[in-house]
Amino acid sequence: MGGKRPFSAVLVCLAVFLGGCGSVFAHDQLPSWNDGPVKTAIINFVTAVTDKDGADYVEPAERIATFDNDGTLWLEYPIYTQLLFAIDRVKTLAPHHPEWKTTQPFKAVLEGDMETVAASGMEGLMKIVMASHAGMTAEQFTEEASQWLATTKQIRFDRTFIELGYQPQLELLEYLRSNGFKTFIVSGGGIAFMRPVSEQMYGIPPEQVVGSSIEEEFVIQDGKYVIVRQPKIHFIDDKAGKPVGINRYIGRRPILAFGNSDGDIEMVEYTMAGEGRRLGLFVHHDDPEREYAYDRKSHVGRMDKALDRAGEEGWIIVSMKDDWKSVFPEQ
Amino acid sequence: MGGKRPFSAVLVCLAVFLGGCGSVFAHDQLPSWNDGPVKTAIINFVTAVTDKDGADYVEPAERIATFDNDGTLWLEYPIYTQLLFAIDRVKTLAPHHPEWKTTQPFKAVLEGDMETVAASGMEGLMKIVMASHAGMTAEQFTEEASQWLATTKQIRFDRTFIELGYQPQLELLEYLRSNGFKTFIVSGGGIAFMRPVSEQMYGIPPEQVVGSSIEEEFVIQDGKYVIVRQPKIHFIDDKAGKPVGINRYIGRRPILAFGNSDGDIEMVEYTMAGEGRRLGLFVHHDDPEREYAYDRKSHVGRMDKALDRAGEEGWIIVSMKDDWKSVFPEQ
Numbered sequence: 001m002g003g004k005r006p007f008s009a010v011l012v013c014l015a016v017f018l019g020g021c022g023s024v025f026a027h028d029q030l031p032s033w034n035d036g037p038v039k040t041a042i043i044n045f046v047t048a049v050t051d052k053d054g055a056d057y058v059e060p061a062e063r064i065a066t067f068d069n070d071g072t073l074w075l076e077y078p079i080y081t082q083l084l085f086a087i088d089r090v091k092t093l094a095p096h097h098p099e100w101k102t103t104q105p106f107k108a109v110l111e112g113d114m115e116t117v118a119a120s121g122m123e124g125l126m127k128i129v130m131a132s133h134a135g136m137t138a139e140q141f142t143e144e145a146s147q148w149l150a151t152t153k154q155i156r157f158d159r160t161f162i163e164l165g166y167q168p169q170l171e172l173l174e175y176l177r178s179n180g181f182k183t184f185i186v187s188g189g190g191i192a193f194m195r196p197v198s199e200q201m202y203g204i205p206p207e208q209v210v211g212s213s214i215e216e217e218f219v220i221q222d223g224k225y226v227i228v229r230q231p232k233i234h235f236i237d238d239k240a241g242k243p244v245g246i247n248r249y250i251g252r253r254p255i256l257a258f259g260n261s262d263g264d265i266e267m268v269e270y271t272m273a274g275e276g277r278r279l280g281l282f283v284h285h286d287d288p289e290r291e292y293a294y295d296r297k298s299h300v301g302r303m304d305k306a307l308d309r310a311g312e313e314g315w316i317i318v319s320m321k322d323d324w325k326s327v328f329p330e331q
Numbered sequence: 332m333g334g335k336r337p338f339s340a341v342l343v344c345l346a347v348f349l350g351g352c353g354s355v356f357a358h359d360q361l362p363s364w365n366d367g368p369v370k371t372a373i374i375n376f377v378t379a380v381t382d383k384d385g386a387d388y389v390e391p392a393e394r395i396a397t398f399d400n401d402g403t404l405w406l407e408y409p410i411y412t413q414l415l416f417a418i419d420r421v422k423t424l425a426p427h428h429p430e431w432k433t434t435q436p437f438k439a440v441l442e443g444d445m446e447t448v449a450a451s452g453m454e455g456l457m458k459i460v461m462a463s464h465a466g467m468t469a470e471q472f473t474e475e476a477s478q479w480l481a482t483t484k485q486i487r488f489d490r491t492f493i494e495l496g497y498q499p500q501l502e503l504l505e506y507l508r509s510n511g512f513k514t515f516i517v518s519g520g521g522i523a524f525m526r527p528v529s530e531q532m533y534g535i536p537p538e539q540v541v542g543s544s545i546e547e548e549f550v551i552q553d554g555k556y557v558i559v560r561q562p563k564i565h566f567i568d569d570k571a572g573k574p575v576g577i578n579r580y581i582g583r584r585p586i587l588a589f590g591n592s593d594g595d596i597e598m599v600e601y602t603m604a605g606e607g608r609r610l611g612l613f614v615h616h617d618d619p620e621r622e623y624a625y626d627r628k629s630h631v632g633r634m635d636k637a638l639d640r641a642g643e644e645g646w647i648i649v650s651m652k653d654d655w656k657s658v659f660p661e662q
Contacts, residue, residue, distance in 0.1 A: 217571070243549040
């Protein structure tokens with residue numbers, strides 16, 4: 001009998017190694033999600049597609065989950081983070097561009113006149129983005145973006161942007177991966193702006209980030225082979241562009257898609273239209289106390305049609321207020 | 332003493348589980364590579380970048396390896412596989428296109444007049460590719476391509492194309508992955524043509540395939556949400572397009588790149604120009620007995636400048652004849 005002890009010790013050790021005790025001592029992998037129909041729906045879905053003997057079983061290779069970024073994984077209100085970055089870059093670069101003092105929309109940016117910036121419309125916005133996002137090498141831009149994201153503080157929460165990913169979503173991403181899912185970002189935001197921090201913030205490597213992009217060129221610069229960013233739009237990964245981006249970058253139809261605005265509708269439609277069991281979700285920003293409340297009339301992350309259609313389509317509306325126990329990670 | 336037996340049995344069992352015995356009983360992971368300077372260079376490189384205490388150590392996340400496909404992972408001679416597929420598709424579709432009987436280059440394709448097809452140049456080739464690769468959903472095309480690749484036999488070797496990946500490369504891909512590398516295809520070939528078989532042939536999932544692509548649109552067709560392939564080039568992943576494709580899809584600079592033609596030079600230049608230790612390789616098709624011999628004057632997979640520059644650049648030329656013990660997998 002005495003010989004059995006070391007053997008069982010090894011078994012426990014093995015169990016710990018294999019499953020982080022997950023299967024031995026069941027525990028809540030989504031502690032920042034309140035119990036209720038939404039959390040139950042998520043867990044039921046994951047349980048169903050990973051149950052080898054069940055009718056809804058999905059091979060691990062096909063467990064593709066896509067997440068929008070702005071408003072779904074990190075905050076986007078009252079101004080998209082990337083636009084703040086662009087504005088800061090314009091201010092930084094201004095000494096090299098004296099003409100900006102008299103040219104719109106740069107003049108307005110430098111004077112902090114956001115109404116005029118907004119009034120410059122898509123054309124003005126594009127000028128700001130191109131002036132701030134092109135002309136440097138890919139590696140220089142990565143450095144600029146990661147520096148800015150790690151040091152600039154969001155004004156209301158007084159925390160850097162890399163500390164403002166939503167805690168329930170970080171848990172959900174990890175929960176999905178621990179169940180064999182491969183997690184992707186599919187965002188209207190710039191691919192090169194998200195990649196430098198996606199691994200650190202979400203455990204999602206750069207090659208699993210899909211986003212909007214500008215043209216790039218391979219050139220020799222100062223005797224080195226580099227990629228230089230060009231002031232021309234290559235691809236807008238928003239609305240009907242999202243399924244296209246998914247097919248282009250991932251090459252498979254997701255089985256789970258998570259968004260928060262009308263710009264995510266096509267991604268969710270595409271996901272839900274595949275064969276077998278699927279899950280489509282939208283974060284509803286209804287929590288002015290802990291974050292913000294905005295939906296149908298917002299100029300940022302507008303959710304209007306998605307709210308109307310969710311019921312009949314079987315899309316799940318996740319209430320930030322009711323379904324999330326906490327919003328941001330503890331400091 | 333008797334109590335020790337089960338314990339050691341478990342230890343062996345654990346070792347087998349953890350490393351497939353790799354670390355316990357060292358064995359040659361590249362059995363189809365002949366011993367010599369090329370094999371040694373590969374092993375030395377992998378050993379160096381995975382040695383935590385060494386000066387050349389590279390974090391697993393940065394161990395990105397990119398492989399060209401045509402002529403590097405599978406055969407491309409005497410005609411690119413995808414062009415054969417396009418020609419077969421044109422023949423299959425011909426009954427629905429009576430006008431092709433009198434329109435070039437389709438007339439020539441249908442009559443098997445390959446000289447006229449070749450003489451139709453890039454414009455003619457594009458017509459053939461668009462007629463055969465566009466107009467269907469992404470999922471339909473995946474089905475067509477995988478069916479064709481799994482059933483059509485290469486004329487000289489009398490084997491289907493999915494059986495004609497190069498055995499030494501299959502071992503190298505697996506060897507790299509077992510050392511923490513993430514392996515990618517970066518090919519001038521169509522991304523949608525390679526993805527249906529990349530996992531099965533090379534252990535490379537669709538989302539790790541970079542290639543040329545045509546435009547796609549997200550639409551509702553017969554009441555279903557689908558991606559439909561459009562007859563318009565989106566991106567050519569060849570020559571200077573390869574580093575651009577790598578940055579666009581992967582977002583990191585590889586540390587190892589493997590090609591076989593002048594179309595791979597920029598990918599290798601880009602790879603080698605990064606900081607730290609790097610490896611750039613080219614397959615040289617010099618084996619008419621077991622495969623084909625072609626290089627400087629070939630219209631398919633031409634390798635001319637790469638041969639000239641390899642010495643001074645430190646690129647490794649892999650002789651199919653001398654460095655590969657076998658070429659194709661055993662049947």
